[in-house]
Amino acid sequence: MGKIHERLDDRLREFIGAQPVYFVATAPEQGGHVNVSPKGYPDTFTVLDDTTVAYLDLDGSGVETISHLRQNGRITVMFCAFSGSPNILRLYGTGRVVVPEDPDFPQLITKFGPHPGVRSIIVVDCDRISDSCGFAVPFMSFDKDRPLLDEWAERKDVQQRRVYRAKNNRESIDGIPGLSPEETAPATQRS
Template sequence: MDPAPAALTAYRAPSQRVLDKEIHALDAYCRDFIGLSPFATLATATADGWPDVSPRGGDPGFVHVLDERRLALPDRLGNNRIDSLHNLDANPRAALMFFVPGFDETLRVYGTTSVVDPGELDVDLTEFGKPPLSVLVLSVVRAYFQCPKSVMRSGLWDPERRVDRSAYPSFGTVLREHCRDTTIPTDDAVMRAALTEEL
């Protein structure tokens, strides 16, 4: 094995507690945390290793715990790039990071995946009045809670640190510039109304 880069020598060895917190199934604490979570990030990678991270959200518990070793993530209508699904077709490894508003700790779950038709699972996955287009089933390999430090540093849930929307151009304005498409509306209210119809 090649020696570690010099920059890594600045870090102390992880404590035994940090090593011991990694488990290989979803205990009651993991399952309850997932049941409270309305937002997660899905990490995948292409066959040749290029990473991708995709935000996923819904009502709390939108990711369903099928049992202590399996999660079901419904895939809702999005931008139809389906980058994550293409990646998983070539490389089935994935990771989910769960957030709960107001909680500083996060939960990381790693595993291998399969993409199935919603009808294959005996679970009602309807949300916002619509069934999912497909379902990602993650077979858990490992899981652990991430310490709160990064969220504490960011002040993510602190109302005093919330950024006023006027501090940045509207999403429509950014898209108009990125896509070089003058037909995109720049009014956020118009954009959000259109997006709401597709939830």
């Protein structure tokens, strides 16, 4: 049934690349709310090496992942097969938030497709890579990506996005700091 892998081999990388959606889970250090976020757009996730992955963090209604990672670094990324052979892949590890001002940002941003509204890049160093059967995951068909998030970000000018981020992304729902005032200014570059 389940298996622990030492690295992201070609088979696992192919599985990751074939999934149209993945899920990110984080939690505060003590108490508070566990957060699980669905992520789409296939060009927002990349495997950097055998045990490191990254994904593009786009504007959103909250800042739970950033807040939790800055507090304790714990993160799990999950992929499940909704078509083909049943499989669930979980990447457990330590995440870090890379904002546009960070020295790693210019090189990392080249790994992703073009999207407006880039808030940060989340890099995950995996300390456990495991898969399980996924026998109870239903078959579902993928029609297409929803363009709504990119369209929403395109309609906002820099000042409107700055105001939105200041209102919605400064702290988590549990009051944990998220984006600092200097980080709420949108990056002038697209991914």
